Amino acid sequence: MINVIWALMAIIGIVYAMINGTMEEVNKALFEGADEAVTLVISLTSVLVFWLGMMRIAEKAGILRGLSTLFKPVVKKVFPEIPDNHPAMGYILANFSANLFGLGNAATPMGIKAMEEMKKLSGSEKASNSMITFLVINTSSITIVPTTVIAIRMEYGSQAPTEIVSSTLVATLVTTISAILVDRLLRRRREKMRH
């Protein structure tokens, strides 16, 4: 699916530019988009190296294992396929905590590690049930304090920049829970089709 979507985005854009006369903008955007990606990866590099180094220490020191024992009852329900005390659990929890506290750039490296561990579990190139659940929770992002949005609101002279914290929290909670439910529904359908 992603192959088709990717190709279609570019094709639709280029064909539309032919009709619309925006070919010049498209030419410029081609290389701007590529440049942006390189810049993004460079800024990600520092974050990845630092946090994966720290996380490796946390793993070796047994902190991740402690974290997963602490939250096992809750997480076990959401990820029934991950065995007890598997390192994937620790990384999943580290990723959630980083997201929760708004440490977006620490969340990404831990999320990637979690995916890696889940791949070891499934041993295939196909996304496993746990991976899909993990990604869905990440895309609906539980954040307690949306720092970027608050900063923008302050910049434009809001009387109460933080008043959206409560509405964001309610929205994100409802979204995450419904996303988990939709995921469960589709998972059940997948399993039925296999039988």
Next chain:
Amino acid sequence: MISIWLVPCIICFVLMVAVVKRVPAYEVFVEGGKEGLKMAVSLLPFLLGMMVAISILRSSGALDAFIELIKPILSSLGFPAELAPLALIRPISGTAALSVTSEMIQLYGPDSFLGRLASTMQGSTDTTLYILTVYFGAVGIKKMGDALKVGLIADLIGIIVSVIVVSWMFL
């Protein structure tokens, strides 16, 4: 304010436990860091491909044309048409969504209904396409299964819930 203390405290805690448990902290850090470097390099082609396609789509004007097209449909469903661009761009591109949110907040005022709704929508979901690209790309998952579908459904739910919650809390 919490976040200023949080990161240094986490680092301090991890290092203290490591020293107590006699983990060779520096060596282990470097070992983990090397892995991070490899990950960053392997991510580049995934991100570059995705971002080029998105910028073609945006710069050609096709995305804006599509938004104009579906605006009337959205407003007939009771969704504020002014925020259609944000709702559509949010799952596709994080940087674009952030700039659209800023524009909306500037245009309608941060404390207006639309300003609050834009803030809530921006804060309550993440960029699905980016997350899928990065996470699946980094570990080499080729078949995404239902991930994209569920991610996009979650975004749709997020947008609808934002409208309901903001109307209920602030109107």
